[in-house]
Amino acid sequence: MRSILFSLLVFTAAGLQAADKLKVLIVDGQNNHKWDITTPVLKHALESSDAFTVEVSTTPPKGAPKEAWQAWKPVFSEYAAVVSNYNGEPWPQAVRDAFTKYVADGGGFVSVHAANNSFPDWKEYNDMIGVGGWGGRNEKSGPWLYVKDGKLFRDTSAGNGGAHGPQHEFIVEIQSPDHPITRGLPKRWLHAKDELYSKLRGPAENVEVLSTAVSDLTAVNEPNNMVLAYHKGRVFHTTLGHADYSMLDRGFYTLLQRGTEWVATGNVERTAAVPADFPTETTVSVVKLEGYPKQEAPKPKKK
Numbered sequence: 001m002r003s004i005l006f007s008l009l010v011f012t013a014a015g016l017q018a019a020d021k022l023k024v025l026i027v028d029g030q031n032n033h034k035w036d037i038t039t040p041v042l043k044h045a046l047e048s049s050d051a052f053t054v055e056v057s058t059t060p061p062k063g064a065p066k067e068a069w070q071a072w073k074p075v076f077s078e079y080a081a082v083v084s085n086y087n088g089e090p091w092p093q094a095v096r097d098a099f100t101k102y103v104a105d106g107g108g109f110v111s112v113h114a115a116n117n118s119f120p121d122w123k124e125y126n127d128m129i130g131v132g133g134w135g136g137r138n139e140k141s142g143p144w145l146y147v148k149d150g151k152l153f154r155d156t157s158a159g160n161g162g163a164h165g166p167q168h169e170f171i172v173e174i175q176s177p178d179h180p181i182t183r184g185l186p187k188r189w190l191h192a193k194d195e196l197y198s199k200l201r202g203p204a205e206n207v208e209v210l211s212t213a214v215s216d217l218t219a220v221n222e223p224n225n226m227v228l229a230y231h232k233g234r235v236f237h238t239t240l241g242h243a244d245y246s247m248l249d250r251g252f253y254t255l256l257q258r259g260t261e262w263v264a265t266g267n268v269e270r271t272a273a274v275p276a277d278f279p280t281e282t283t284v285s286v287v288k289l290e291g292y293p294k295q296e297a298p299k300p301k302k303k
Contacts, residue, residue: 021050021051021052021053022051022052022053022080022081022260022261022264022265022270023052023053023055023078023079023080024046024052024053024054024055024079024080024081024082024083024260024264025054025055025056025057025074025076025078025079025081025082025083026039026042026043026054026055026056026057026082026083026084026085027056027057027058027059027074027082027083027084027085027086028056028057028058028059028085028086029057029058029059029060029061029086029088030059030061030062030086030087030088030089031085031086031087031088031114032087032114032117033087033113033114033242033243034243034244034295035085035086037243037244037294037295038085038241038243038244038247039056039085041244041247041248041289041292042083042085042112042241042247042256043056044289045247045252045253045256045257045287046083046256046257046260048253049257049270049271050270051257051261051270051271052257052260052261055079057072057074059072059086059088059089059091060072062088062089069091069092070092072092072095073094073095073098074095074098076098076099076102076107077102077107079107080107080108080264080265081107081108081109081110081260081263081264082099082102082107082108082109082110083109083110083112083260084109084110084111084112084115084118085112085113085115086115086118087114087115087117087118088118090119090121090122091119096122096124096125099125100124100125102233103128103230103231103233103235104124104230104231104232104233105231105232105233106232106233107233108233108234108235108236108260108262108263108264108265109128109230109233109234109235109236109263110235110236110237110238110256110259110260110263111128111129111235111236111237111238112238112240112241112256113195113197113238113239113240113241113242114242115129116129116131116132116133116197116200116237116239117132117133117134117135117162118132118135119135120132120134120135120136120137120141124230126141126142126202126203127203127205127230128228128230128233128235129202129228129235129237130145130202130203130204130205130206130207130226130228130235130237131144131145131161131200131201131202131203131204131207131223131226132161132162132200132201132202133161133162133163133197133199133200133201134161134162135162137160137161137162137201137202138158138159138160138161138201139156139157139158139159139201141161141201141202142201142202142203142204143155143156143201143202143204144156144157144159144161144199144200144201145200145201145202145204145207145209145223146198146212146218146220146221146222146223147175147209147212147220147221147222147223148220148221152209153220154204159199159201160199161199161200161201161202162197162199162200162201163197163198163199163217163218164195164196164197164198164215164217165196165215165216165217166216166298166300166301167193167194167195167242167246167297167298168193168194168196168216168300169190169191169192169193169194169284170190170191170194170196170213170214171188171189171190171191171213171214171281172188172189172190172191172211172212172213172224172225172240172251173187173188173211173212173213173214173221174186174187174188174210174211175209175210175211175212175221176208176209176210176211179208179210179227180258180262180267180268180272181210181225181227181236181255181258181259181262181268182210182211182225182255182258183268183272184272184274185251185254185274185278186278186279186280186281188281189251189278189279189280189281190279190280190281190282190283190284191213191240191246191249191251191252191279191284192245192246192248192249192252192284192286193245193246193297193298194240194241194242194243194246194249195242195246196213196215196216196222196224197222197224197239198215198217198218198222199217199218199222200222200223200239206228206229206230207226207227207228208226208227208228209223209225209226210225210226210227211223211224211225212224222239223239224238224239224240225237225238225239225240225255225259226238227259227262233263234262234263234266235263236259236260236262236263238252238255238256238259240252240255243293243295243297244292244293244294244295245286245293245295245296245297248286248287248289248292248293249279249284249285249286249287250275250277250278250279250285250286250287251278251279251285253275253287254271254274254275254278257271258271258272
């Protein structure tokens with residue numbers, strides 16, 4: 001009897017612990033990046049914090065028949081946050097409407113890297129992410145958002161949205177040290193080899209820039225981590241994370257964990273501790289994940 005009671009107590013405690021975790025959905029399935037390789041890293045980044053349980057919803061592949069898309073109906077309202085690792089064909093209107101309602105009603109949304117290339121013609125989505133790149137974006141999409149001399153600029157001059165130079169390590173500089181997502185992190189830290197997005201354009205409303213990096217193309221501080229309000233919902237937008245070797249950066253792990261908790265709850269408590277191995281201004285810190293990185297980072301070109 002005692003062993004049965006003990007087993008019941010252990011089972012109940014485990015169930016309560018799982019129920020206490022925030023439920024997160026990652027959406028993938030199409031991307032100009034290797035989503036099948038990077039989604040497992042995103043999943044590990046979140047679950048390794050012990051703050052989240054993560055499920056994945058994979059869209060039909062590019063060119064799939066209409067029937068396949070009609071069958072893809074994620075129930076966003078079942079999750080505290082939705083993380084997008086998607087850049088591809090437009091979602092069905094019913095799914096777009098459901099997602100817009102989800103965020104507007106208070107759902108949390110995290111846009112990762114090329115997710116900001118998606119849906120250039122979906123107004124509500126562009127309002128959520130603030131700025132995006134490529135997909136025909138230009139001055140008509142909205143201003144180019146950047147930081148110069150400590151001030152946020154919305155440049156309305158003509159030009160295409162979205163650019164980056166060769167992948168390289170770069171310094172991430174915190175611009176909003178008092179925000180819960182960045183609180184306590186070093187002012188400047190070296191990020192692993194990645195694409196440094198620049199010249200992003202969009203509505204750029206209700207946005208707070210958390211961190212930036214000086215672009216090799218524009219010589220100004222380009223936003224790489226932002227938060228936005230969309231009606232009752234919260235959005236965390238990171239431009240970092242081109243490949244698995246970029247996402248395995250401990251700084252990326254920390255910001256993804258904190259950003260996801262913040263969009264889900266409005267606070268950062270479960271993921272607030274600053275890891276002992278957080279990168280410094282001179283040293284990259286890479287998370288050890290068995291079998292990763294699967295992708296090979298490009299080597300610098302000889303001059």
